[in-house]
Amino acid sequence: MAGVESSEPIDARSLDAALKKLASARILVLGDLMWDEYVRGEVTRISPEAPVPVLLGTGEDRTPGGAANVLKNLRDLKCTIGMLGIVGADENGLALQHELEKWGVGENLQLVRMADRPTTIKTRFMARNQQLLRYDRENPRAIDTKTEDSILKHFTRLVGNFDAVIMSDYDKGLLTPRIIRESIAIARKSKVFVAVDPQVKHFKEYGACDIMTPNEKEASEGIGKPFPQSDADTEAIASAIRESLHLQHLLITRSQRGMAYFSDEESVYLPTVAREVFDVTGAGDTVISVYTAAIASRSTHVQAMALSNVAGGIVVAKLGTATATAQEIADELKHPLPALRIIKK
Numbered sequence: 001m002a003g004v005e006s007s008e009p010i011d012a013r014s015l016d017a018a019l020k021k022l023a024s025a026r027i028l029v030l031g032d033l034m035w036d037e038y039v040r041g042e043v044t045r046i047s048p049e050a051p052v053p054v055l056l057g058t059g060e061d062r063t064p065g066g067a068a069n070v071l072k073n074l075r076d077l078k079c080t081i082g083m084l085g086i087v088g089a090d091e092n093g094l095a096l097q098h099e100l101e102k103w104g105v106g107e108n109l110q111l112v113r114m115a116d117r118p119t120t121i122k123t124r125f126m127a128r129n130q131q132l133l134r135y136d137r138e139n140p141r142a143i144d145t146k147t148e149d150s151i152l153k154h155f156t157r158l159v160g161n162f163d164a165v166i167m168s169d170y171d172k173g174l175l176t177p178r179i180i181r182e183s184i185a186i187a188r189k190s191k192v193f194v195a196v197d198p199q200v201k202h203f204k205e206y207g208a209c210d211i212m213t214p215n216e217k218e219a220s221e222g223i224g225k226p227f228p229q230s231d232a233d234t235e236a237i238a239s240a241i242r243e244s245l246h247l248q249h250l251l252i253t254r255s256q257r258g259m260a261y262f263s264d265e266e267s268v269y270l271p272t273v274a275r276e277v278f279d280v281t282g283a284g285d286t287v288i289s290v291y292t293a294a295i296a297s298r299s300t301h302v303q304a305m306a307l308s309n310v311a312g313g314i315v316v317a318k319l320g321t322a323t324a325t326a327q328e329i330a331d332e333l334k335h336p337l338p339a340l341r342i343i344k345k
Contacts, residue, residue: 003267003343010306010337018299018307019329023078025296027289028108028158030183031067031168031175031197033085034120034138035092038062043127053132055125064099065122067168069323070197073289075103076323079296082108082162084154086143086174088119108161110154112147120172140172148178155183163296164193166288167209171199180205195292197284198222207245211295213288215253231260231269238262249301253287253312258338261305265345268302270309271338286315286324302340310337 039060043053064072067085074081083105087093096119097111117139125133143151151174159165165187169175180202187194194209203222206212216234220227223241228234238250242262250262258272290311294304310332311324 003345005341005343008340008342010340012333012337015303015306015310015337016330016333018294018297018303019326019333021297021299022290022293022307022326023297025074025077025164025293026080026082026162027074027164027166027292027296028082028084028162028192029067029071029074029166029168030084030155030179031070031166032120032170032172033064033068033083033087033096033111034066034122034170034172035062035096036065036069037121037123038126039123040126043132053127055127055132062121064096066120066170066172067166068096068100069285070166070168070289071100071103071105073286073323074293076325077290077293078326079293080162081105082110082158084110084151084158086112086114086147086151088117089113089115090118092119092121108158110158112150112154114143114147117141117173138172142173142176143179148176151179152182152186156186159187159192160190162192164195164292166292167194167196167206168285168288169197169199169202171201175199175202177202177205184209193292193295195288195295197288204245207247209245209247211249211251211291211301212241212245212247213251213253213284213291215255215284219252234260235262235267238267251287251291251305251308253284259287259305259309259312261301263301267343267345268305269341269343270305272309272313283312283315286322287312290324290329306337306340 041055041057045054047054071083120138123135124131184194196206196209196212198214200221219237225237253259258270261268287308290308291304294307314324314328315322
């Protein structure tokens with residue numbers, strides 16, 4: 001990694017100031033909606049019918065998931081929010097719409113109901129803190145041309161009300177190559193920042209977005225390289241992605257190794273905030289939500305990375321699909337933060 005390397009402390013005061021601005025961000029979410037459902041219980045024996053555990057149920061609950069979890073993260077940061085997506089023409093789709101209406105989205109909520117598929121539901125069977133099985137009900141087939149036309153029409157109408165768009169791709173059929181390319185073009189024409197949480201399947205369709213936030217597995221598979229074993233490997237993967245997709249900015253999340261930010265001017269490595277990990281479900285949603293809210297409220301990319309790193313650490317210490325509130329982030333900023341390793345190019 002050529003360049004001038006330095007280690008710099010994170011300025012907690014500047015992060016606190018950046019955190020206080022997050023609520024001013026206006027962000028539209030375009031992505032795959034679903035229910036995250038949990039069946040909870042205890043396992044004390046093995047079934048006499050087959051060598052499988054018997055889950056004695058103690059309760060069930062569900063929460064909006066997928067792109068809706070991105071929206072929930074933004075809601076909990078007090079941002080102005082909008083949502084554009086698809087649901088099934090079924091009771092679960094109607095229930096999801098009613099739940100999102102409670103979140104203060106108002107007229108910026110637009111769900112297209114589709115008769116050719118059910119509303120996606122991911123059901124997780126949990127024995128205390130251990131996931132035993134996940135049962136998915138979905139039809140992830142790509143939406144048809146008529147539905148693409150409708151989505152793009154709604155997007156064009158909504159996007160001008162926002163500072164940024166988050167494209168949340170769970171590969172459930174909404175984000176087709178056409179939707180991806182044309183939505184980015186429409187947003188860029190309106191000078192609206194575009195952040196993408198990508199799927200490997202569509203990875204190279206996201207060229208010209210403002211920032212992409214893949215994890216290391218998505219980044220390496222998306223560009224056709226082996227999983228990185230070192231910072232040098234991560235640097236090479238980032239360089240290949242940015243060159244291939246013409247990205248000005250790239251953030252790669254690295255699990256227990258934290259995250260890394262790449263631009264023409266610098267590479268910045270940030271270790272994770274040490275804490276016990278209970279559940280990584282939804283951590284990527286939190287990272288892109290906080291990062292985008294920071295950029296939309298005029299913070300720097302390094303400040304956005306540092307805030308999203310703290311928020312991601314908070315979420316993985318919780319069980320199930322969770323979010324990080326501004327108060328939780330503020331409390332965490334009172335503790336010592338890891339130093340940045342910066343390589344100027």
